[in-house]
Amino acid sequence: MKDIQVKEIMSRGVITIQEGDRLSKIEEIWKSNPIHHLVVLKGDRVVGVVSKIDMLKAYNGLNGGNSSQVLSTLTAGDIMTGNPLTVEPDDTIGLVADIMLANKFHSIPVVEDGDLAGIVTSHDLIKYGYR
Numbered sequence: 001m002k003d004i005q006v007k008e009i010m011s012r013g014v015i016t017i018q019e020g021d022r023l024s025k026i027e028e029i030w031k032s033n034p035i036h037h038l039v040v041l042k043g044d045r046v047v048g049v050v051s052k053i054d055m056l057k058a059y060n061g062l063n064g065g066n067s068s069q070v071l072s073t074l075t076a077g078d079i080m081t082g083n084p085l086t087v088e089p090d091d092t093i094g095l096v097a098d099i100m101l102a103n104k105f106h107s108i109p110v111v112e113d114g115d116l117a118g119i120v121t122s123h124d125l126i127k128y129g130y131r
Contacts, residue, residue: 002094006087009128010110010118016041017050017076023058024071026050037107039116040080046109046116048080055079086111087120093128096120 015033017026019042026038030052040048058070058079085099086109096108100122110118 002092002097004093004128005089006091006093006096006110006120007089007118009093009124010089010120011124012118014039014109014116014119016116018042019047019075019077019080021076022072023055023074023076023079026055026076027071030055037119037121038076039109039119040076041116044115046084046086046111048076048082049084049107049109050076050080051106054081084109088112089117093120093125097125100125 015029015035016039017029019040029035029038036052038050039046040050058074059067085103085105087096087099089110089112099105099108106123107119107121109116110120
């Protein structure tokens with residue numbers, strides 16, 4: 001099973017955001033899509049990942065502020081995990097699992113020839129394991 005290629009289990013048609021997008025846009029995307037991670041782009045280049053945990057950390061850092069202030073002022077670039085590790089479609093899910101475990105990640109962008117091809121998540125790995 002560890003030798004299965006990422007392209008066999010990755011999610012395609014990834015919903016992305018731009019580095020300068022406000023958190024209010026991210027919140028709207030999450031309200032209407034059953035996802036927990038968004039790939040952050042600068043132009044067409046992958047520069048980060050925003051998770052729901054990142055959003056919670058932004059809220060927790062308010063120190064008495066209000067959530068509408070956070071949503072309207074902070075951007076994806078402010079809260080994202082930058083310079084994300086990426087994998088390629090032909091890499092193995094064993095490599096993905098090793099990266100996730102070593103770094104406590106739950107998602108990894110899949111990049112092919114410099115372009116975003118998909119995303120692989122811990123959910124994808126679990127779902128594949130139970131097929």
